[in-house]
Amino acid sequence: MAEVILKNLTKVFPGKVTAVKGLNLEIPNRQFLVLVGPSGCGKSTTLRMIAGLEDVTSGEIHIGGRLANHVEPKDRDIAMVFQNYALYPHMTVFENLAFGLKIRKVPAAEIRSRVGEAAEILDLKDLLGRKPKALSGGQRQRVAVGRAIVRKPQVFLFDEPLSNLDAKLRAQMRVELKRLHARLDATMVYVTHDQVEAMTMGDRIVVMKDGLAQQVADPLTLYDKPANRFVAGFVGTPGMNFFEGQIVSNGGTLTFSSPGVVLPLPENWKASLAALADRRVALGVRPEDIASPAAQAQASAPRIAAKVEVIEPLGSESHVYLNAAGQSFVCRADAHNGFAVGQEVSVPVDLRKAHVFAMNSGLAVV
Numbered sequence: 071m072a073e074v075i076l077k078n079l080t081k082v083f084p085g086k087v088t089a090v091k092g093l094n095l096e097i098p099n100r101q102f103l104v105l106v107g108p109s110g111c112g113k114s115t116t117l118r119m120i121a122g123l124e125d126v127t128s129g130e131i132h133i134g135g136r137l138a139n140h141v142e143p144k145d146r147d148i149a150m151v152f153q154n155y156a157l158y159p160h161m162t163v164f165e166n167l168a169f170g171l172k173i174r175k176v177p178a179a180e181i182r183s184r185v186g187e188a189a190e191i192l193d194l195k196d197l198l199g200r201k202p203k204a205l206s207g208g209q210r211q212r213v214a215v216g217r218a219i220v221r222k223p224q225v226f227l228f229d230e231p232l233s234n235l236d237a238k239l240r241a242q243m244r245v246e247l248k249r250l251h252a253r254l255d256a257t258m259v260y261v262t263h264d265q266v267e268a269m270t271m272g273d274r275i276v277v278m279k280d281g282l283a284q285q286v287a288d289p290l291t292l293y294d295k296p297a298n299r300f301v302a303g304f305v306g307t308p309g310m311n312f313f314e315g316q317i318v319s320n321g322g323t324l325t326f327s328s329p330g331v332v333l334p335l336p337e338n339w340k341a342s343l344a345a346l347a348d349r350r351v352a353l354g355v356r357p358e359d360i361a362s363p364a365a366q367a368q369a370s371a372p373r374i375a376a377k378v379e380v381i382e383p384l385g386s387e388s389h390v391y392l393n394a395a396g397q398s399f400v401c402r403a404d405a406h407n408g409f410a411v412g413q414e415v416s417v418p419v420d421l422r423k424a425h426v427f428a429m430n431s432g433l434a435v436v
Contacts, residue, residue: 072133073132074097076096078128078130079119079131080128081112081115081119093112100255101273102273103272105117106263107304117261121150121227122142122146126139133147147224148225148227149225150227151215151231152231155211161201163197163200167198181220193212194212194213208235211231228261230262230263231260233264244271248271269305275287284301285297298433299433306357313397315353316351317346329394330374330396336421342435343426351427351435352426357401360374379411390403
């Protein structure tokens with residue numbers, strides 16, 4: 071296995087469309103790294119440049135200590151798993167798994183050994199004689215992964231491999247891929263637009279937007295300490311609530327003021343927010359910190375008066391959508407929460423995990 075290093079990596083397509091802008095990234099040996107972001111953010115282009123399927127406009131790609139910019143894809147010692155599986159329909163599972171090895175003139179005995187090992191890892195032993203049309207979506211995906219495994223590459227690249235599967239199967243495959251990573255102890259780079267996949271699978275996550283890395287961190291750091299408003303809103307389900315308003319300083323106390331939302335801010339925020347007094351900011355509060363047991367347990371917790379608009383029951387919990395003077399927000403509540411559509415409520419807010427973002431730059435201040 072090998073580390074991957076990207077130095078000031080840039081990709082400009084014809085028409086001066088810049089897909090990736092000066093990306094610097096170190097992916098240590100044996101790490102599971104996820105590139106996540108909305109469509110068009112540059113994540114798949116980055117993966118394709120690592121694979122050698124896209125030329126690099128500027129910058130450097132190092133794989134296993136070797137500059138790989140001008141190395142042919144077949145010589146980079148990487149294996150890529152695509153979104154559409156790309157299996158040969160006229161070949162059996164065994165033949166699909168073995169095809170790449172045959173092209174490289176690997177001895178037949180070693181081919182059988184490698185295919186057998188991959189089939190054992192991925193529970194494909196009973197399917198080796200079938201053709202792709204006789205397989206389910208999940209089985210086809212496992213064959214595509216197996217075809218990468220038999221190569222024993224330095225780096226595995228995954229380009230949204232689960233997006234064609236239904237929700238239940240995606241959840242199962244997430245677990246299988248994590249187990250696979252632990253078993254192979256391999257370097258893996260995984261691209262997805264699904265933040266749930268990113269959070270549940272990645273050792274480290276790169277959140278991208280407009281060709282730029284917005285933040286690179288482990289999942290909990292991304293969630294608890296987002297670098298900016300985009301990351302805060304992208305990570306988490308439902309997304310973070312943002313209230314746009316003004317920091318008001320009055321007699322040494324700071325208050326966040328917005329139509330329908332007036333909240334006294336924690337004392338320990340004073341130093342960080344002093345320079346923003348009387349300026350507009352965005353206050354970010356996650357749904358689980360509104361009307362939560364922790365908020366209700368605080369006798370002095372600030373409250374928001376709102377009207378219940380929609381309730382989404384999800385079994386163990388409900389998402390309750392509220393409106394305060396035209397500002398919509400959502401809280402995660404217990405399934406038996408007592409809320410009713412049309413009800414006027416006063417919900418407590420736990421600000422201990424809240425964030426303040428500068429209005430112009432979007433950068434986190436608190």
